[in-house]
Structure formats: C-alpha cells, structure tokens
Amino acid sequence: MEAIKNNKSAEEYEKLIKEMRQLQATFLDNMSHELRTPITVILGYAGILADELEDPDLKEMAEIVLKSSNRLTESLNLLLDQSAIQSDSLQVEFEETELSKLIENSTNVYKPVAEDKNLKLEFINNCDSVKCRIDRKMFDKVMDNLLSNAIKYTKAGSITVKLESINKEGKVYAKIDVADTGIGIEEEKQGLIFEAFRQVSEGMNRLYQGTGLGLSVTKKFVELMNGEIKVSSKLNEGTTFSIFFPADSFSSN
Numbered sequence: 082m083e084a085i086k087n088n089k090s091a092e093e094y095e096k097l098i099k100e101m102r103q104l105q106a107t108f109l110d111n112m113s114h115e116l117r118t119p120i121t122v123i124l125g126y127a128g129i130l131a132d133e134l135e136d137p138d139l140k141e142m143a144e145i146v147l148k149s150s151n152r153l154t155e156s157l158n159l160l161l162d163q164s165a166i167q168s169d170s171l172q173v174e175f176e177e178t179e180l181s182k183l184i185e186n187s188t189n190v191y192k193p194v195a196e197d198k199n200l201k202l203e204f205i206n207n208c209d210s211v212k213c214r215i216d217r218k219m220f221d222k223v224m225d226n227l228l229s230n231a232i233k234y235t236k237a238g239s240i241t242v243k244l245e246s247i248n249k250e251g252k253v254y255a256k257i258d259v260a261d262t263g264i265g266i267e268e269e270k271q272g273l274i275f276e277a278f279r280q281v282s283e284g285m286n287r288l289y290q291g292t293g294l295g296l297s298v299t300k301k302f303v304e305l306m307n308g309e310i311k312v313s314s315k316l317n318e319g320t321t322f323s324i325f326f327p328a329d330s331f332s333s334n
C-alpha cells in the first residue's frame with residue numbers, strides 16, 4: 082500500500098481505493114447471490130422432507146440436513162457482513178422505527194430454539210412506543226446475534242430481553258438488555274469479545290461452535306446506527322449485553 086501511495090498523487094490513490102471498494106462490493110453481491118440461492122433451495126426441500134417423511138431414520142437425516150444448512154446460512158451471512166464492513170460498502174437505511182415490534186418478532190423467532198434447550202425466553206417491554214432511527218435489517222441482525230449467543234452460551238435458566246427508555250445527560254435513549262444465566266465471561270476477557278475472530282471460549286471451541294464474528298459485526302452495526310453496546314458479565318453466573326440508541330420519541334408504559 083505504501084509503495085502505491087508513494088508513486089501516485091493523493092487524488093489517484095483515492096480513485097484507486099474507491100474502485101477497489103466498488104469491485105469488492107460487486108463481488109460480495111454476486112457471491113451472496115451465488116451462495117444464497119442454492120442454500121435456500123436446500124433449506125426449502127430439506128424442510129419439506131423433514132415434515133413429510135415418515136420413516137424415523139430418514140426424517141432424522143432430513144432434520145440434520147436442515148440444521149446444517151441453517152448453520153451454513155448463519156456463518157455465510159456473518160462472513161458477508163464482515164467483508165462488507167471491511168470494504169466499507171455498507172449502506173445504512175435509516176427509518177424511524179418502533180423498536181418493541183422488532184424485538185417482539187426476534188424473541189418470537191428464538192422462543193422455540195430456547196425451548197429446545199429447556200430455557201425460558203422472555204421479553205419485558207417497559208417502553209411500548211419508543212421510536213429510534215435505525216436500519217431494520219441491521220437491527221434484526223443485532224438481535225439475532227445477541228439472542229443466538231445468549232441461547233448458545235446458556236445451559237440452564239433463562240434469557241430475558243428488556244426494553245426501556247433512559248435519560249442520559251438530558252437526552253433520551255432506548256436501552257435494550259439481553260440478559261442470560263449462562264457461562265459468563267471473565268472480566269479481563271470482556272474487552273476482547275468485540276474483536277473479529279476472538280472467542281473467549283477458545284479451548285472450548287468444540288463445545289461452542291461459531292465463527293467468532295458475531296459480536297464484532299454486532300458492534301459495528303450498532304455504531305453505524307449511532308448506538309452503543311456494552312457488556313457486563315460474571316463467570317458462571319451470566320451475561321448482559323446492553324444496547325443504546327438515541328430515541329426520537331417515546332412514551333413509557
């Protein structure tokens with residue numbers, strides 16, 4: 082990079098970087114389409130087979146294909162998000178949105194996943210009509226990452242999602258907590274978890290599978306939407322991730 086920089090004028094250098102970013106964004110779009118289309122077909126047919134097959138062995142096989150394809154989709158989405166972040170090709174589509182509806186949808190999607198592990202998943206809504214300017218797709222991904230981690234890293238107990246409005250230095254913010262009663266994170270490692278590819282459960286990798294990308298993508302998305310994310314956790318007791326977004330309008334319950 083330095084060599085390129087030295088031989089080119091600042092203007093030429095900027096143009097080159099812009100072209101490279103455009104190329105990478107186009108490549109990501111194409112890859113995304115090329116990979117997502119066949120996975121969607123596999124997911125669709127595996128779902129039909131899992132529902133329709135009566136032979137228990139064949140049904141189990143179809144369910145494994147379905148589960149594996151879902152995992153592949155999640156990993157692919159994270160890789161594509163991470164690449165889009167690195168190439169600076171993300172467009173944030175801000176929309177004034179009532180957060181409680183989006184959070185309710187996300188928790189409803191994850192309820193059966195939590196129930197599969199005998200975990201209780203609850204949404205406490207203390208601020209019905211808080212509205213924030215966010216990108217809905219990004220917000221959904223943030224909730225997906227936090228909820229799937231909370232379920233993944235919790236063996237017993239519950240996951241509680243709470244929405245409230247808070248006052249900070251004269252400004253109103255929506256605060257969303259995702260709290261679990263899981264394995265927790267040691268204090269000295271809490272600073273690392275938002276870095277790409279870092280897994281505090283290193284060494285436990287086989288027990289807890291994942292790409293190590295979820296939280297770095299989550300943090301970036303929250304910040305792109307002008308929000309903030311914090312973690313508080315106690316080893317073997319549980320973890321709470323809190324996200325804050327400036328509120329446009331609100332009314333408390």
Ligand code: ADP
Pocket residue numbers: 230231234261263264265266274279280281282283290291292293294295296297320
């Ligand atoms: P991964 O794919 O490993 O889950 P993430 O970026 O989502 O990657 O998270 C990074 C690391 O943070 C995880 O490997 C895990 O060690 C830790 N972590 C994330 N969420 C939780 C949680 N709810 N409870 C305990 N540890 C967590």
